[in-house]
Amino acid sequence: MIVRRDDPVLVQGITGKQASFWTEKMLACGTRIVAGSSPGRAGAQVHGVPVFDSAADAAKAHRIAWSVLFTPALATKAAVYDALEAGIRNLVVLAEHLPVHDVMAFVAEANERGARIVGPNTAGVVTPGEAALGIMPGFAENIFAPGRVGVVSRSGSLGTLMCLEIVRAGYGQSAFVGVGGDPVVGTSTAEALAAFERDPGTDAVAVVGEVGGTMEEDAADYAAGMTKPVVAFIAGRTAPPGRRMGHAGAIVSGSRGSGESKVRCLRDAGVRVLDSPSDLGPVLQSLLR
Amino acid sequence: MNVPEHYAKEILREGGIATPRGRVARTADDASAVARELGGRVAIKAQVPAGKRGKSGGIAFAASPHEAREKAAALLGTSIAGYVVEAVLVEEAVEIARELYAAILNDGASRSPLVLFADEGGIEIEELHARAPDSVRTATVDIRRGLDPERAARLARHPGVADVLLRMYERFATLDCELLEINPLAIDRKGDLVALDCKLALDDSARPRHETLFAEVERLVGPQGTELERRARAAGLYYIELGGNVGVLANGAGLTMTTIDAIAHAGGAPANFLEIGGEAYTKATAALELVLANPRVESVLVNFCGAFARTDVMAEGVVAGYEALRPRVPFFFSIHGTGEERANAIVRARLGARPHAVMEDAVRAAVAAAAAIRA
Numbered sequence A: 001m002i003v004r005r006d007d008p009v010l011v012q013g014i015t016g017k018q019a020s021f022w023t024e025k026m027l028a029c030g031t032r033i034v035a036g037s038s039p040g041r042a043g044a045q046v047h048g049v050p051v052f053d054s055a056a057d058a059a060k061a062h063r064i065a066w067s068v069l070f071t072p073a074l075a076t077k078a079a080v081y082d083a084l085e086a087g088i089r090n091l092v093v094l095a096e097h098l099p100v101h102d103v104m105a106f107v108a109e110a111n112e113r114g115a116r117i118v119g120p121n122t123a124g125v126v127t128p129g130e131a132a133l134g135i136m137p138g139f140a141e142n143i144f145a146p147g148r149v150g151v152v153s154r155s156g157s158l159g160t161l162m163c164l165e166i167v168r169a170g171y172g173q174s175a176f177v178g179v180g181g182d183p184v185v186g187t188s189t190a191e192a193l194a195a196f197e198r199d200p201g202t203d204a205v206a207v208v209g210e211v212g213g214t215m216e217e218d219a220a221d222y223a224a225g226m227t228k229p230v231v232a233f234i235a236g237r238t239a240p241p242g243r244r245m246g247h248a249g250a251i252v253s254g255s256r257g258s259g260e261s262k263v264r265c266l267r268d269a270g271v272r273v274l275d276s277p278s279d280l281g282p283v284l285q286s287l288l289r
Numbered sequence B: 001m002n003v004p005e006h007y008a009k010e011i012l013r014e015g016g017i018a019t020p021r022g023r024v025a026r027t028a029d030d031a032s033a034v035a036r037e038l039g040g041r042v043a044i045k046a047q048v049p050a051g052k053r054g055k056s057g058g059i060a061f062a063a064s065p066h067e068a069r070e071k072a073a074a075l076l077g078t079s080i081a082g083y084v085v086e087a088v089l090v091e092e093a094v095e096i097a098r099e100l101y102a103a104i105l106n107d108g109a110s111r112s113p114l115v116l117f118a119d120e121g122g123i124e125i126e127e128l129h130a131r132a133p134d135s136v137r138t139a140t141v142d143i144r145r146g147l148d149p150e151r152a153a154r155l156a157r158h159p160g161v162a163d164v165l166l167r168m169y170e171r172f173a174t175l176d177c178e179l180l181e182i183n184p185l186a187i188d189r190k191g192d193l194v195a196l197d198c199k200l201a202l203d204d205s206a207r208p209r210h211e212t213l214f215a216e217v218e219r220l221v222g223p224q225g226t227e228l229e230r231r232a233r234a235a236g237l238y239y240i241e242l243g244g245n246v247g248v249l250a251n252g253a254g255l256t257m258t259t260i261d262a263i264a265h266a267g268g269a270p271a272n273f274l275e276i277g278g279e280a281y282t283k284a285t286a287a288l289e290l291v292l293a294n295p296r297v298e299s300v301l302v303n304f305c306g307a308f309a310r311t312d313v314m315a316e317g318v319v320a321g322y323e324a325l326r327p328r329v330p331f332f333f334s335i336h337g338t339g340e341e342r343a344n345a346i347v348r349a350r351l352g353a354r355p356h357a358v359m360e361d362a363v364r365a366a367v368a369a370a371a372a373i374r375a
Helices: A017-028 A055-061 A073-085 A100-112 A156-168 A189-198 A215-223 A259-268 A277-287 B005-014 B028-038 B065-075 B125-131 B149-156 B159-174 B204-209 B211-221 B227-234 B253-265 B278-293 B311-325 B340-351 B359-374
Strands: A008-012 A032-037 A049-052 A066-069 A090-093 A116-118 A124-127 A131-134 A146-153 A173-178 A204-210 A230-235 B022-025 B042-046 B059-062 B088-092 B096-107 B112-118 B136-140 B177-188 B193-195 B198-202 B238-241 B246-250 B272-275 B299-306 B331-337
Touching: A008 A017, A008 A055, A008 A073, A017 A032, A017 A131, A032 A055, A049 A055, A055 A073, A066 A073, A066 A131, A073 A090, A073 A100, A073 B204, A100 A116, A100 B096, A100 B112, A100 B204, A146 A156, A146 A189, A156 A173, A156 A204, A156 A230, A156 A277, A156 B253, A156 B299, A156 B331, A173 A189, A189 A204, A189 A215, A204 A215, A204 A277, A204 B253, A215 A230, A215 A259, A230 A259, A230 A277, A230 B253, A277 B359, B005 B159, B005 B198, B005 B211, B022 B028, B028 B042, B028 B065, B028 B088, B042 B065, B059 B065, B065 B088, B096 B125, B096 B159, B112 B125, B112 B149, B112 B159, B125 B136, B136 B149, B149 B159, B159 B177, B159 B193, B198 B204, B198 B211, B204 B211, B227 B238, B227 B278, B238 B278, B246 B253, B246 B278, B246 B359, B253 B272, B253 B299, B253 B359, B272 B278, B278 B299, B278 B311, B299 B311, B299 B340, B299 B359, B311 B331, B311 B340, B331 B340, B331 B359
Parallel strands: A008 A032, A008 A066, A032 A049, A066 A090, A090 A116, A146 A173, A146 A204, A204 A230, B246 B272, B246 B299, B299 B331
Antiparallel strands: A124 A131, A124 A173, B022 B088, B042 B059, B042 B088, B096 B112, B096 B177, B112 B136, B177 B193, B177 B198, B238 B272
C-alpha cells in the first residue's frame, strides 16, 4: 500500500472539477498518471492525461498498478468493480458518505481477487519525493518531506497536522497511508502497520486514530509484536458518547471504541500515546536518537 | 438514523416477522382506547430511543383500559434518559415461554454483516456476553451472496428461528441497515415466535436509495437536536452544541475532534463541534454565523489544516462572515496545509490577526481569552 514513483496510475472520474484540480497536484508530486477515465469522455485530455470511457478501456491501453477514484458516492461501487475487473490491484477510494453495504460488497470482491482497497473516505496515500494519490498536500514542503517515519491516519486534516509536526521536528515520512474515516474500510490501521514493519525505508510509525470502532485496539495487538517503535495520537477522547463526531466511524457507544479503551490497549502494547499533536516532534526525537 | 420501535415493528411485519398487535398512542385517552380494542392485558412502552428502557421505568403493564389510561398518563410527558416521552406503544401482552436474542450489524473488523444469536434474550447483549460468552453464536455473511439458509439453521438450531433470521437478513439488506436487533425474540405459550422489541438503525449514507423511508421516520420522530443544530442541518453543516464558551470552527472530523480535546486539555470548554471538511469547505461563512449565533461563545478558535479543504477558500469565507457580522468576541487562528500562505495573508491583511504557528498556542490563547471575559 506504499505508492512508488514508477507505479503507473489511473484516475477514475478524472474530468470532474476536483479530480482535475487534484490531478494537476498529483502530477506535480511526481505521480506517474498514465490514464484517466470518465464515462462518455474517451479521447479527452486532462492536464495532458488521456481519458478513456472506463477503467477496462484504460487497462487495455496501459499497464496500471493503482487507481485513485474521484467518483461520487453512489457511483463508486460500479467504478470499483470496473477497476477490479480490469485487473487493477491497488485502489484508493476517496468518496465519503458511501453506503456501508456497498463498501462491504466491493471489499469482499477485492479480497477475492487479491486486490487491495484503501478507503473509502480516505485522503489518500503519499510517498514524499515519489508520488501522491488523493487529496493530501503532498506538494507542500513544510508538511511532506522524504524521511523514515511511516504515518497511518484515519483523518486527512489531522494526518496533515501530524505530518507538519514531523517535518517541523526535522524528520520526514517514508509514506503516509490514509485508511479512512468510515466504519468499514478496506485497509485497517493494523494492516498499514504491517506494511511499515516490512518496509526497509521506515524506522518508526505514527498512528493517527480516533474514537469509534476497534481499529486502534486491533492495531495495538499488532504493534505489541513489532520491532519498530510506534507512537499514536487518538482524537475525540473528550467526545460525548452517542454523538457522531463528523466521521461516520467516529461514534462511541458503550465502552466499545472509547478513547480510554484505545489509549489503554496501545499503552499496554508499548506504544507511546501522545496527549497533544505537538508532542510528536519531541517524542520522535527521543525514539530515533 | 434510528427508527422508533413502533415503526421498526411495522418494517418487521412487512418482512413477515410477527410482532404483538397494537399501535401508538399520544394521549392517555387514546392509550385506553387501544387497550379496549386489543382486549386483555396490555404492555405500554415509552417511545424513546434509550437503551435499558425497562429498567428506567419506561415499560408498564395494564390489565384493563382504565389501568392503561392511568399507566399511560404516568408515562407521557416524563423524561427517560433525557428524552421526553411523547408517545407510547400499546400492545397486547405476550405470554412468554422463552426469550431469545437475534441481531445483524455492520462489522468493521470482518468488513461484513455479522449475525448474532443467543438462546437467551431480554437483557443487553454486552451483559449476556460478559456473563455467558459461549451462549452468543455469531456468523459473518458475504454480503454479495446473502445469508445462506444452512448457516441460519446451524446458528438458530430451530427451523422457526432460522426462518426469522433469514427474514431479518432480507430486511437488513433491502433497507441498508446499520443494525437490526430483535431483543427479546419471544417464543409464546403457543410456540409462536414474536418480536417483542426491535432496534433498527438505517445508514444515513444510503438515504438517497430510501428517501421515502427516511422522510417518514423524520416525520415520526419530529425535529431532533437544539435549534442551532437544526439550523446547521438545514444549511448542510454538521454542528453539535457542547455547552462551553470557546467557539470552534475547524475542518475535518479528526482535526475538529482534536481541537475540542485540546480545548479541554488546556482547561477550557468548547461551545460546539463544527467541521467544514470535505465538500463543506466552501461554507465557512455560514459556519461562522452558526458559531457566533451561540450566545455563550466568548472567543472563537479557527483551526484549519487543509488537505482537500483549501485553507485559502475557508479563510476567505471566515473573513466575509467576520466583516458582515462584526463580532465583538476575539478570534484566534491556526492555519496550515493546502493554500496556507494565501490563507494566512488574507487573515493578516483583512482582520489584522496574527495566526499562531503552533495549534496548541492558538488553543491556549482562545481558552485564556474566554476565561478572562468570564472573570
